[in-house]
Amino acid sequence: xxxxxxxxxxxxxxxxxxKLKMASVNRDTVIKHAENFKSKLNEYxxxxxxxxxxxxxxxxxxxxxxxxxxxxxxTIPAYIVEWVDTQNxxxxxxxxxSLNNGNKAWNxxxxxxxxxxxxxxxxxxxxVYLKNSNNISVGNVVNLFFWNTRKSFKKGSSxxxxxxxxxYLIGEISKLVSxxxxxxxxxxxxxxxxxxxxxxxYKDYKALNFLFKEYAKLAKVNSPAATSISRFxxxxxxxxxxxxxxxx
Numbered sequence: 001x002x003x004x005x006x007x008x009x010x011x012x013x014x015x016x017x018x019k020l021k022m023a024s025v026n027r028d029t030v031i032k033h034a035e036n037f038k039s040k041l042n043e044y045x046x047x048x049x050x051x052x053x054x055x056x057x058x059x060x061x062x063x064x065x066x067x068x069x070x071x072x073x074x075t076i077p078a079y080i081v082e083w084v085d086t087q088n089x090x091x092x093x094x095x096x097x098s099l100n101n102g103n104k105a106w107n108x109x110x111x112x113x114x115x116x117x118x119x120x121x122x123x124x125x126x127x128v129y130l131k132n133s134n135n136i137s138v139g140n141v142v143n144l145f146f147w148n149t150r151k152s153f154k155k156g157s158s159x160x161x162x163x164x165x166x167x168y169l170i171g172e173i174s175k176l177v178s179x180x181x182x183x184x185x186x187x188x189x190x191x192x193x194x195x196x197x198x199x200x201x202y203k204d205y206k207a208l209n210f211l212f213k214e215y216a217k218l219a220k221v222n223s224p225a226a227t228s229i230s231r232f233x234x235x236x237x238x239x240x241x242x243x244x245x246x247x248x
């Protein structure tokens with residue numbers, strides 16, 4: 001049986017840094033990471049090349065490039081591939097993510113921002129996050145709008161399920177945080193509130209208006225239940241059950 005030939009690029013140990021084109025679709029470069037990498041370069045040398053297209057578009061190694069610049073280097077070891085269409089933002093981004101250390105270095109905001117350049121849904125959610133970043137975590141914003149789509153999120157294929165309802169929730173949560181602070185409206189309790197809204201209250205606005213009022217009462221008196229990971233959800237579910245019984 002013949003062994004399948006796998007695509008191979010070319011190696012250039014002295015690729016001119018001046019010819020590199022940093023990817024606009026990549027996550028933000030963190031200068032601290034580049035600074036930390038300087039010592040590794042000085043101690044171990046270039047153990048791994050960056051990956052670039054034939055046109056000089058960077059696919060992998062943005063932080064190493066910044067480290068090289070900090071060390072006043074003019075060249076950098078590069079592996080050059082011909083088959084990645086870096087002019088296509090989607091294909092370029094997919095290549096960047098697939099080569100980025102198993103995606104471990106990327107966080108939720110990195111994915112959201114990167115895909116927002118080419119996806120209407122991700123752009124909507126990214127814009128919402130920017131407007132509410134002082135009051136709610138990016139993870140909770142993503143959960144609000146891309147409800148229960150964790151697997152598809154990192155692939156850039158999540159879609160906004162119910163913009164009106166999600167906007168209502170983020171509005172109520174933001175009001176609570178603005179009034180009572182993050183110390184009383186904890187991110188993990190917000191996460192539970194979001195889950196209850198979808199799976200227990202079934203997007204019932206009247207029931208949720210009641211729950212948010214009860215949540216505010218807890219926060220106002222600094223109730224331990226408002227910030228307890230073990231007590232918050234059972235209490236909210238109990239209050240929801242009581243509310244539903246009164247309506248019957």
